[in-house]
Amino acid sequence: LYLPVIRNALYPFFSTFDYTDAGISEGCRARTVIAPQALFMLNSPFVERQAAVWATRLHSTPDDAEPAALDAEMPADRAQHAGEGRIERAYLEAFARRPAVEEASLGLEFLAAQAPLGEEEAWRRYLQVLLATNEFITID
Numbered sequence: 001l002y003l004p005v006i007r008n009a010l011y012p013f014f015s016t017f018d019y020t021d022a023g024i025s026e027g028c029r030a031r032t033v034i035a036p037q038a039l040f041m042l043n044s045p046f047v048e049r050q051a052a053v054w055a056t057r058l059h060s061t062p063d064d065a066e067p068a069a070l071d072a073e074m075p076a077d078r079a080q081h082a083g084e085g086r087i088e089r090a091y092l093e094a095f096a097r098r099p100a101v102e103e104a105s106l107g108l109e110f111l112a113a114q115a116p117l118g119e120e121e122a123w124r125r126y127l128q129v130l131l132a133t134n135e136f137i138t139i140d
Contacts, residue, residue: 041132051128054093055120058086058127083108086123094130 041047087107091099099107107126114122130136 037137038132041137042128047128047131048124051131052120052124054090054127055123058089058123059120061086061089083111090127090130094133094136 087104111122
């Protein structure tokens with residue numbers, strides 16, 4: 001993403017993502033996560049809409065397309081959980097990797113805690129959290 005930089009008139013959006021001082025030469029931008037950046041990703045209507053679209057797409061994938069169990073250490077009954085496969089697909093799409101067993105477990109706990117809001121809203125919130133992670137925001 002490239003935008004013109006006018007040193008004495010920076011876009012306010014730049015400060016949200018910890019843009020460096022335009023008057024100083026930087027060889028490499030530091031990786032940081034600042035409160036405004038995290039708040040933007042968690043409160044942005046745009047990010048909310050993208051998470052909702054993503055949740056709809058994950059739910060529209062047939063159940064027989066669920067990925068295999070995440071890890072040999074995972075108990076067989078947990079591997080059968082439909083949410084487990086969706087979490088794995090979400091990680092593959094967002095981070096190009098499978099979730100660790102602990103990450104998948106935390107995801108299932110989060111979804112269970114959000115269950116009173118309904119399945120779609122729970123998934124939208126979970127996916128929005130993934131979009132707000134430093135791993136998603138920072139190109140490695």
